[in-house]
Every structure is written in C-alpha cells, then in structure tokens.
Amino acid sequence: MECVFGLVGDGFALIAADTSAVHSILVHKQNEDKIMILDAHKLMGASGESGDRVQFTEYIQKNVHLYQFRNGIPLTTAATANFTRGELATALRKNPYFVNILLAGYDKETGPSLYFIDYIATLHKVDKGAFGYGSYFSLAMMDRHYHRGMSLEKAVDLVDKCIVEIRSRLVVAPPNFVIKIVDKDGAREYAWRETVKDAGAPLPSS
Template sequence: MECVFGLVGNGFAIVAADTSAVHSILLHKNKEDKIMTLDSHKLVAASGEPGDRVQFTEYVQKNVSLYQFRNGIPLSTAAAANFTRGELATALRKEFCATFQGYSDFCVLMNPYSVNILMAGYDKEAGASLYYIDYIATLHKVDKGAFGYGSYFSLSTMDRHYRSDMSVEEAIELVDKCILEIRSRLVIAPPNFVIKIVDKDGAREYGWRISTADA
C-alpha cells in the first residue's frame, strides 16, 4: 500500500511518501524514510521492492556525486532524471541466460529494478521541476505525480485543487488533503508520511505526518 506523490509550486517542489516498511502481511517498521537527498538541490522519492528501492536510489545518488566530484559542477535536475531513466532502460534490456529445464542458453529479459521514482529539484536557470520515472523507464516532466495505491486518491485530489502558482502554505495544505484522503479511503492505509521540499534554499525535510495511534 505504498503512497508517493509530489507537486511543483511557485518556486519550489514538494514530495511526500509513506514511511511503512511492509512485507506481505507484516509491518516491519513505520518510520522508513523513502525520500533520499541526491544533492543540495535534488530529492528522489521512490516506491517499489525494498531492496531495489534502496540499492538503486543509492546507486543514483553516488553517481550524481561522482559526476560533481569529477567535473566540479552538479548535474541539473533534468540531467539527473535522464541519467536515472537511462540506467533503468539499460537494466530493462539486459539478458539473463541460464540453463532452464535442460535447455542451455535460455535467455529471458529481466528488469532488476522494480522501482518507481519522483525526482524533484531546483535549478538556478530552470527553477523547480518534478520528473516522473517508472520501472519501465518512462520519463516525463510533470507538475504533479504519484505512485502506489495512494495515487488513485492523491491524483484526483490534486487534479481538483492544484494550481501552478501555489505558495508553500497552500501546497502543504493540499498535501495534507491528499494524506487525509488516503487514510480515509484505503482499506489498509499507511499511518505515517514524511514531507520534503526543495527550492532556491536547498532540499530539506519539511515535517512528518504521524497518526495519533503512533504519536
């Protein structure tokens, strides 16, 4: 029941994600931060298989840092999103060859990264932006986006209330509406959410929305 969503406002981008670490019917923890800071002005919120989510986002983070170390300048948000999309596309097209029921050199196409990403960033020239990247390497620049079961409700809520000129306070109010809708509508809804923001002052945590049961 993962829920990851985000939006772009007037000079900033916000991403929110549930904090539940779940396997089958078991809840392992409810304070798992699924939003990683790529660099000073970029955030990546991810959903998907826990191992793929952690491994792939760390891989992207280290490569973004390596590029800046080698070249002395950071990647733009668009460039980081295209790099991420390229790595997913490469992985998607790798062949896995093995002996299968007596047949040698049996090859199947496999995608080792079952992960969906919302990448938010702020660039001095381009301003705030949000990129939608799914597990089959689809890349789109969007004003708002979501992944997981919560997307059914967060997208409809954002479609109703979203404006491109929203202030931070208005955007947070909309995020809270999305969280309330998810908690109200999903049969098994994640109780806690983390919200992070990126703007000209950098990427930072805005706050947590913790259910009264876990407070």
C-alpha cells in the first residue's frame, strides 16, 4: 500500500512518502526512507518493487554525481528528469524497472519544479503528483485544496490532510510518512509523521 506524493509551492517543492517496507502480508520495517537526496538541490521519491526502487534510485544518484565530477557543474532538474526517463526507456526494452518516480528540484534560473516519471518512461512536468494506492485520495485532496504559490505552512498542512485521508480510507494504511523539501537553501528532511500508539497502556478491566 505504497504512497508517494508531492507538490510545488512558492519557492520550494515538497515530496512525502510512506516508510513501510512490505512483502506480501509481512511488514519488514516501518522506517524505510523512499525519498533519496540526489544532490544539494534535488529529491527523488520512488515507489515500486523494493529491489528496483533501491537499485535504480542509487544508479541515478551516482550518475548525477559523476556528471558533476566530470563537468564541474550540476545537472539541472529538467536534465536529470530527462536522463532518468532515458534510462527507464532503455531498460523497458531489455530488463524493465518497476519503479515510479517523483523528481523535485530547485534551479536558480527557473526555481522549483516537479517531474512525474512512471515505469514505462512517461515524463511530465507537474504542479502536483502521486503514485501508489494512496494516490487516489492524495490527488483528490490536492485537486480540492492545492493552488499555485502555496506557502510552506499551507503545503505541509495539505500534506497532513492527505496523510489523514490515506490512513482513514485504506484498509491497510501505512502508519508512518516522511516529508522532504527542496528550495534555494537545498534539499533536506522536513518532518516525520508517525502514528500515535498506546504503548504500555493498561488493559481495560472486564
């Protein structure tokens, strides 16, 4: 029941993702970070098969670093998105990766941006996007409440509304989410949203 979603606000882009690592009916861990920091000003949120997700995002990260090392300048967000799409398109005809990606970045010339890239190498620049079962509800909430030029506080409030909706609607909802942002100051983790559990609470009396 994965969910990755993001949006572009006033001077920043934001990605949120669940942190559950599951296989079939088993939960292996609940602190899996599915949003990779590619470089100082880029984030890549991914969903899909665990092996493909980890291997492919690390491959993109290392190639972004290699380009900067060789040329002395970083790739723009648009260039990174097109490189990622090209690698997925090439793999599609050989050994495809089952991975869906939201790529967020900040460039001095163009500001924040968000790119939607799915496992069959479809690429779109968007203001908001989502993948996974939770996308049905997060996209509905963003369609209703999102508007261009949102402040960070309003954007995070909208993310919280999406998380609440996902938790209340999905039969098996991921309990924890991580939120990361990228702006002129760089890419960084913003917050975690964790389920409050009644640990150690006394049993009700009969």
